[in-house]
Amino acid sequence: MSFPTPLTGVVPPVCTPLTPEREVDVSSLMRLVDHLVNGGVDALFVLGSSSEAAYLTDRQRRLVVETVVSQVAGRLPVLAGAIDMTTPRVLDHVAYVTEAGADAVVVTAPFYTRTHPAEIARHYRLIADRSPVPVIAYDIPVAVHTRLPPELVLELAADRALAGLKDSSGDLAGFRAVVSGARTRPGLAGFSVLTGSELVVDSALALGAHGAVPGLANVDPEGYVRLYRLCRAGDWDAARAEQERLCALYGMVGVGDPARMGGGSSSLGAFKAALHLRGVIACPVTAEPQVPLSDAETEHVGKFLAAAGLL
Template identity: 75%
Template sequence: MTLRAPLTGVVPPVCTPLTPDREVDTASLARLVDHLVAGGVDGLFVLGSTSEAAYLTDRQRTLVVDTVVRHVGGLLPVLAGAIDMTTPRVLDHARAAAAAGADAVVVTAPFYARTHPAEIARHFRLVARDCPVPVLAYDIPVSVHAKLDPDLVLELAGDGVLAGLKDSSGDEGGLRAVVLGRRAEPALAGFGVLTGSEVTADSALAMGADGVVPGLGNVDPAGYARLYRACRDGDWARARTEQERLCGLFGMVTAGDPARMGAGSSALGAFKAALHLRGVIACPATAEPQIPLSPAETERVGKHLAAAGLL
């Protein structure tokens, strides 16, 4: 389908269900898509951080895009992460995602090698020049060790390089700068601004963001759909109540013991444990070398679900 401009609403970064031997569980992935569609989401973002894209082989990445595109059947736009260390590798992923039917790609700055802002700008320009579908920038400095400058984002948007921004930087001031810059330039009206925050989505929408890309949206898509609708309708009291309930649910990401696993293992393990407990996916396995949750840690996830009325 054609990507609407700007992209709005709830666009969850879709988890990648795995079998016990760490292959993509396509049946569970299809059920997850059904769960998200039933929850009222407005688009799907595969192969992002919550999708464990960094842990998947190229074959598995292509399988994920193909499975979701085929299953959703044009009902919703499908965005695919094209995330890798260098421009040529990103282009390989972008072309593969487009060939599999993705409506747009979401691209980070290059990483591993140190980059200058001019090289980051050139990276996005080269990707957009040779990519057959629209390109959104993915601002996630915790992973790529480079924060996208708001002025650069707006410059690239104005030049037609970028169709949107997925901001997972946690820099609310930077997000506001992009929103204000877009508002000041009528030619940028079609440039979409999406927040990746689970816990300040209402604030981002209040300042003018177009939508949210919450990892927790896998677990409770209907909750984020209600939150978005409340913000769209200007019912800020209702939005605050829903956001605060989701903040409590988000506490599941700390279920894992930090003495034996990292925050990523804990958060992704919690999302998958929650989906397994809710009967959406068959197995809560995370990609290696992440450390799985223990039964006691999974029980803590269940308590968060119960408190939020989801179990």
């Protein structure tokens, strides 16, 4: 389908259900797509952090995109991560995700290599020149160890190298600078600014963001759609109440024992446990070498779901 400019609304970063053998669970992924579409979301983002893209083989990544595009069947735009260390490797990903039918690609700055801002700009320009679909920048310094400077993002947007930004930087001032620039600078009317936060969607929308890419929307898509619509209607008191309910639900990401697992294992494990408990996916396992949740930790996830009215 045609890619909307600007892209607005709720865009869940779709989890990747796995079998006990750590292969892509196609049937569960199809159910998850339907769960999200039926929840009223505006687009889907596959092969990002919540998709465990860093853990998937290229074969598995391709299968994920093909499955989601097929199941969506043109109902919503599908954004696909083309995330890798350097420009040539990213371009390989761009080729197969667009062949599979992705409507846009999502790209981080280069990583592992030490990269100058001029090289980051060149990275995005080269990808934009060779991508048949729009390119959205993904600012996630916790993973790639490089912050995308707001002025660079706006410069690339003005040159039509970028169609949008998914901001997972945690830098509210920098995020505000991009939102303000997108609103006030000539020629940027179609540029989309999306927050990657679960916890401050109402604040981001109040600042002028176009939408949100919250991992927790896998678990409660209706909640985030409701929050988005309340914000757009200007009902800020109701929006605040819904945001606070979702903030309480987000507490599930802390169920894992930090003495034996990292935050990624805990949060992704919690999302998948919640989807399993809600009957959406068949198996809650995460990709290796992430540490699985214990039975007690999974039971704790269920308590968060019950408190949020989801069980």
